Amino acid sequence: MSLLKFTLLTVVFIINHFTLINSSTSFVAKVSRDESTSLYTLLLSMKTPLQPTTLLLDLSGKYSWIDCSAGVYISSTHHYIPCNSQQCNSLTSLACSDDCFDQAGPSCHSSSCGLFPENPVINNTVLAQALVDTVGLSVTDGSSVTGKVGVVPNFVLSCSDTSLLRGLPDGVSGLAGLGRFNYSLPSQVYCSAGVYISSTHHYIPCNSHQCNSLTSLACSDDCFDQAGPGCHSSSCGLFPENPVINNTVLAQALVDTVGLSVTDGSSVTGKVGVVPNFVLSCSDTSLLRGLPDGVSGLAGLGRFNYSLPSQVSKVFNSPRVFALCLPSCPNTTEYSGAAFFNTRGPYNFASGVDLSSHLSYTPLIINPIGFTLITYFNYPSAEYFIGLTSIKVDGKQVDINPSLLTIDKNGYGGTILSTITPYTTLHTSIYRPFIQLFKNESMTRNLTISTNPVSPFEVCFNASGMHKMWFGPKVPVIDLVMHSEDVFWKVYGLNSMVKVESEYGEGLWCLGFVDGGDEARTSVVIGGKQMEDNMLQFDLENERLGFSSILEHKSSCIEFNFTDGYWSQPTCSDDCFDQAGPSCHSSSCGLFPENPVINNTVLAQALVDTVGLSVTDGSSVTGKVGVVPNFVLSCSDTSLLRGLPDGVSGLAGLGRFNYSLPSQVSKVFNSPRVFALCLPSCPNTTEYSGAAFFNTRGPYNFASGVDLSSHLSYTPLIINPIGFTLITYFNYPSAEYFIGLTSIKIDGKQVDINPSLLTIDNNGYGGTRLSTITPYTILQTSIYRPFIQLFINESMTHNLTISTNPVSPFEVCFNASGMHKTWFGPKVPVIDLVMHSEDVFWKVYGSNSMVKVEDEYGEGLWCLGFVDGGDEARTSVVIGGKQMEDNMLQFDLENERLGFSSILEHKSSCIEFNFTDGYWSQPSL
Known part of the structure; x- marks a missing residue:
């Protein structure tokens, strides 16, 4: 961690210990669509050395599995999970591979944790071993891959034999489980001898803590095959599932390595994040039946501790968030969708729009009853359920029994998302009125219904008379209405219609919704076709699904930049007529830096240089320096310093922007x-400095010895979608920090405020923000008037004498001579700024509410430090620097929240951070 002193515009920086890949690194993986099976595959780097491995993508998969057949799984880092170990139990293992009678290897290890990996295509499973190895994920910046790889060590998955690959796409090695389980994307990869080759794999002992955590129901006590990834005695047993053919086998849990490409949200960076000790399940080749060609197993993304997202999150200590953008085009080297891990955004595709800022949200719902081929008692479903409340076609509501859309006590009903189901499946009593309404609305568009529909579809239209647009065939639009009428998932023709040919060679567009029958376990299963070209963010930290059609932004999921080095150059200053130097360089990037004090700007050049940051342990500076190379800032001439404090050289921007100092x-x-x-309440001297901490959530230790990070109250940070700057930047939200103030109280009595003023309207007006530029809190007139009146009324009960000579800009002042002083400042009515909840409030004591001044007659006064912002104020409440002083304010942009705590309550102040030891001026070079 690092730190630096500050005046008004110079700040203290705190930096965590440097690591190449950690919690803030975003990962991306290629997602492809297999044309022959309509299934989706995920490309990961696995094993050691890292090898490209294609897995079936299963959104509901508890853990991942891989084919460990002889000669296939080769890794130097894999190991096994012992039977009955804690990890094996956490895998919900139901078996133990007690004896392995085959050649020892990834799929054969005695006394290892047994799992039942599932093939969801053919609904089959086998008993296989849990395996621990390494997974690599490409790093992304949100727009493309960076070229780096993030490695997930100790990645848990399940081995399987080749049989479990039946029905999966060609080339798939297993299954990437993304379901609701701690070991989802313990990727169910088949582990037949010679198939899984890795120098890093190892096994999980039976009955170990890890085996138990895998919900292992078996133990591979003896391995009778050649020792290897699929055979290891006394290793943790799992049942990886093939969800295509609905089959499972008893397989061993395996631990190995996974690599993920690093992204900046716009492209891949060229770096790889490595996940060591990645837990998955081995299986034999039989579990691959029915999966796409080339798939090696299954990537489980479900709700489970060993799913791929869960393990990545745990290794990098990051939020449990992942996002999918499924491609609508068949798999080729050019056409891939994207899966993002470790990041809430940005998600930048070719349109240049960051889709993370255009998401609608609906709660994720947990089904308490899980349905798998092997029953795990008392475990909830690993599937992702959402609260669909109705379906509309061209705005008209389908007649649905509401009880079908809720989950009953037996786990039946409700709505799930599935990457295994190719087309949305509806319970018969929903399907019948749905297709009838769709046909009725189609008639109003003069669409010709075909008399030769193609199975499994019932409603098809002649393609010859169908109009096409960017959103696909021009057919009735379907709205999937969520928990609120104004939150709906819009399904355009590209997602609702499937292009086919009839038996007579006639081109048809068919409605891609199918009848799930009267006994359907889940009433609505949203299938892969309807999920394609939608950005879907699974935020398990906040239990919500974010969704947005990428089609609405004239882009598609295949347009993420997986090539290296993608970027765009901003507008350049074409000619420089001054002497060459930092502020004058031809054909360089031009910016408009702003002086917020005098509201002025100039055209200046972007500059890249180095910044040095003092390191802190949270209690003092350590004497070490963290260097930020390639720091981007803007040059300006001296004219832009007008109005700023003496000695200041520029402005440190801490706002909501990719190139702010914190970012x-x-x-x-x-x-x-x-x-x-x-912020300090004392004037700047060499002795009195406040502090700004970066890169850390704490500790924040001041002279009182109390760690303020453990005394913070939290309220959400709110984004104002409309930015107000001197130069207008279209489609960019405000860089300011807004919070959800709901009321103001004085000595417990509420100020009469129009609630609409405290919310942000469609034009960006209203709401509450924080400002270090505004010295005193500004209130819109209709808030200010009742506020000062109530303050005066409460002051009378304190026997305070109001001055008849207030000092501008203040309207309410009191004679200092009769004012009592406490540790919290002048003894005046206490102001509470009430946030999103009545029990979350920012307490403003006299030290923060009152300003010491003298009137024109030399009389000492204490004035209320709140001023009138006028009737036309853009922001209704601007909390100024005075009110922020001697408060610890934590801006957590990862969790979009503000933490706040008065340091005065701990008998300390912001000037009491220890800068005496090791503070640097010039680092040694």
């Missing part, structure tokens, strides 16, 4: 986007 420090050190401010 750049976070990016360089791969750390959380968190910073904290403790």
Whole structure:
């Protein structure tokens, strides 16, 4: 962690210990669509050395499995999970591979944790071993891959034999389980001898803590085959499932390595994040039946501790968030969708729009009853359920029994998302009125219904008379209405219609919804076709699904940049007529830096240089320096310094922008986007400085010895979609920090405020923001008037004498001579700024509410430090610097929340951070 002193515009930086890949690194993996099976595959780097491995993508998969057949699974890092170990139990293992009678290897290891990996295509499973190895994920910046790889060590998956690959796409080696389980994407990869080759794999002992955590129901006590990834005695047993053919086998849990490409949200960076000790399940080749060609197993993304997202999150200590953008085009080297891990965004595709800022959200719902081929008692479903409440076709509501859309006590009903189901499946009593309404609405569009529909579809239209647009065939639009009428998933023709040919060679467009029958376990299963070209963010931290049609932004899921080095150049200053130097360089990037004090800007050049940051342990500076190379800032001439404090050389921008100081420090050190401010109430001297911390959520230790990070209250940070700057940047939200103030109280009595003023309207007006530029809190007139009146009324009960000579800009002042002083400042009515909940409030004591001044007659006064912002104020409440002083304010952009705590309550102040030891001026070079 690092730190630096500050005046008004110079700040303290705190930086976490440098690691190449950590919690702030975003990962991306290629997602492909297999044309022959309509299934989706995920490309990962697995084993050691890292090898490209294609897995079936299963959104509901508890853990991942891989083919461990002889000669296939080769890894130097894999190992096994012992039977009855804690990890084996956590895998919900139901078996133990007690004896392995084959050649020892990834799929044969005695006394290892047994799992039942599932093939969801053919609904089959086998008993296989849990395996631990390494997974690599490409790093992304949100727009493309960076060229780096993030490695997931100790990745848990399940081995299987080749039989479990039946029905999966060609080339698939297993299954990537993304379901709701701690070991989802313990990728069910088949582990037949010679198939899984890795120098890093190892096994999980039976009955170990890890085996138990895998919900292992068996133990591979003896391995009678050649020792290897699929055979290891006394290893943790799992049952990886093939969800295509609905089959499972008893297989061993395996531990190995996974690599993920690093992204910046726009492209891949060229780096790889490695996940060591990745837990998955081995299986034999039989479990691959029915999966796409080339698939090696299954990537489980479900709700489970060993799913792929869960293990990545645990290794990098990051939020449990992943996002999918399924491609609508068949798999080729050019056409891949994207899966993002470790990041809430950005998600930048070719349109240049960050889809993370265009998501609608609906709660994720947990089904308490899980349905798998092997029954795991008392475990909830690993599937992702959402609260669909109705379906509309061209705005008209389908007649549905509401009880079908809720989950009953037996786990039946409700709505799930499935990457295994190719087309949305509806319970018969929903399907019948749905297709009838769709046909009725189609008639109003003069669409010709075919008399020769193609199975499994019932409603098809002649393609010859069908109009096409960017959103696909021009057919009735379907709205899947979520928990609220104004939250709906819009299904355009590209997602609702499937192009086929009839038996007579006639081109048809068929409605891609099918009848699930009267006994359907789940009433609505949203299938892969309807999920394609939608950005879907699974935020398990906040239990919500974010969704947005990428089609609405004139893009598609195949347009993420997986080539290296993608970027665009901003507008350049074409000619420089001054002497060459930092502020004058021809054909360089031009910016408009702003002086917020005098509201002025100039055209200036972007500059890249180095920033040095003092390191702190949270209690003092350590004497070490963290260097931020390639720090981007803007040059300006001296004219832009007008109105700023003496000695200041420029402005440190801490706002909501990729090139703000916190953002750049976070990016360089791969750390959380968190910073904290403790503004001093004393004038600047060498002895009296406040502190700003970067890259850390704490500790924040001041002279009182109390760690303020453990005393923070939290309220959500709110994004104002409309930015107000001197130069207008279209489609960019505000860089300011807004919070959800709901009321103001004085000595417990509420100020009469129109609630609409405290929310942000469609034009970006209203709401509450924080500002270090505004010295005193500004209130819109209709808030200010009742506020000062109530303050005066409450002051009378304190026997305070109001001055008849207030000092501008203040309207309410009191004679200082009769004012009592406490540790919290002048003894005046206490102001509470009430946040999103009545029990979350920011307490403003006299030290923060009152300003010491003298009137024109030399009389000492204490004035209320709140001023009138006028009737036309853009922001209704601007909390100014005075009210922020001696408060610890933590801006946690990772979790979109503000933490706040008065340091005065702990008998300390912001000037009491220890800068005496090791503070640097010039680092040694």
